Amino acid sequence: MIDRFHRNIDYIRLSVTDRCNLRCRYCMPSEGISCMPMGEILSYEEIERLCHIFAGMGIHKIKITGGEPFVRKDLCHLLAHLKQIPGIDKVTLTTNGVLILPWLDELKIIDIDGINFSLDTLDPDTFYRISGSHDHQTVINAIHAAMESGIQNIKINCVPMAGINDADIAGIAGMAKKYPIHVRFIEMMPIGLGKNYIAVTEDEICKKLENTYGTLLPLDGNFGNGPARYYHIQGFQGHIGFISAMSHRFCHSCNRVRLTSDGYLKTCLFYGEGTNLKYYLRNGYSDESISEQIVLALQQKPEHHDLSDQIPESKGMSQIGG
Ligand code: SAM
Ligand code: SF4
Numbered sequence: 090m091i092d093r094f095h096r097n098i099d100y101i102r103l104s105v106t107d108r109c110n111l112r113c114r115y116c117m118p119s120e121g122i123s124c125m126p127m128g129e130i131l132s133y134e135e136i137e138r139l140c141h142i143f144a145g146m147g148i149h150k151i152k153i154t155g156g157e158p159f160v161r162k163d164l165c166h167l168l169a170h171l172k173q174i175p176g177i178d179k180v181t182l183t184t185n186g187v188l189i190l191p192w193l194d195e196l197k198i199i200d201i202d203g204i205n206f207s208l209d210t211l212d213p214d215t216f217y218r219i220s221g222s223h224d225h226q227t228v229i230n231a232i233h234a235a236m237e238s239g240i241q242n243i244k245i246n247c248v249p250m251a252g253i254n255d256a257d258i259a260g261i262a263g264m265a266k267k268y269p270i271h272v273r274f275i276e277m278m279p280i281g282l283g284k285n286y287i288a289v290t291e292d293e294i295c296k297k298l299e300n301t302y303g304t305l306l307p308l309d310g311n312f313g314n315g316p317a318r319y320y321h322i323q324g325f326q327g328h329i330g331f332i333s334a335m336s337h338r339f340c341h342s343c344n345r346v347r348l349t350s351d352g353y354l355k356t357c358l359f360y361g362e363g364t365n366l367k368y369y370l371r372n373g374y375s376d377e378s379i380s381e382q383i384v385l386a387l388q389q390k391p392e393h394h395d396l397s398d399q400i401p402e403s404k405g406m407s408q409i410g411g
Pocket of ligand 2: 207
């Protein structure tokens with residue numbers, strides 16, 4: 090799918106739930122959110138139907154997200170079906186890693202194309218302060234088990250926050266030295282509770298890493314689905330990536346759309362509008378009519394977000410999927 094600004098849209102981030110077992114302070118309030126009733130959430134059959142339509146329109150890569158995808162029952166059943174859709178080359182997922190361990194064998198059998206683990210700190214106390222959870226070791230164990238399982242493309246995603254986990258940046262990056270996995274630093278975006286935190290910028294992180302590990306050599310390759318820029322550090326097995334939506338805006342190369350768990354197609358993370366595809370799914374519209382709606386939505390994909398803190402999107406990240 091080519092949009093008005095000649096961008097090839099071939100990637101969808103698909104949220105399967107707005108529920109989560111953690112309460113990362115920049116993402117979800119400690120008291121939780123009022124979750125949508127299950128009847129409002131797209132069923133797996135509805136998601137599969139939409140993915141068939143998207144695949145026919147040129148979407149080749151699907152990232153499953155949430156909330157936390159593993160709080161939804163039978164997630165692997167959905168993943169297995171998505172993997173079978175002609176035209177879909179890659180099905181990957183992003184997870185906080187707390188609940189994934191019992192599913193690793195099945196994920197390997199399904200031949201999942203990659204797993205991103207969100208890990209903001211190597212310190213259990215800081216993990217508790219950020220997420221409200223004592224499951225830090227569970228996540229670390231899951232990352233090791235995933236690496237040992239032979240599942241390809243394991244990545245670590247870390248959101249550095251000034252004064253909270255910035256002391257951990259070099260340690261987290263060091264996981265790409267110790268293991269053959271990429272570590273990416275995601276710049277905090279002023280969306281939802283993220284507005285309350287000070288991002289550590291890519292330039293600041295680069296300086297820290299150069300002081301600890303030496304020169305960061307820019308790489309040309311794309312090692313994920315989207316806009317991360319990668320660097321190599323001598324002696325590292327994996328690369329270091331940056332997803333810096335604010336300080337290094339990448340809208341000109343944006344290749345993605347998002348589907349919320351209640352069926353809204355969002356063409357830009359920063360804008361509140363979306364097309365209610367659930368309405369068309371549940372009111373007897375044909376696949377052709379639904380693709381027409383998708384084309385219309387895509388025509389509205391903005392050229393870029395503006396860099397101000399006045400982001401029109403009012404939903405929290407757990408409701409969108411990151
Ligand atoms: N629960 C899963 C997880 O944590 O990976 C999937 C959903 S979570 C919303 C997806 C990603 O969004 C996580 O890596 C999280 O750290 C990131 N995230 C949440 N709020 C953010 C914000 N305001 N700015 C940047 N990244 C954010
Ligand atoms: Fe849950 Fe992921 Fe948000 Fe943390 S970042 S609260 S794990 S959805």
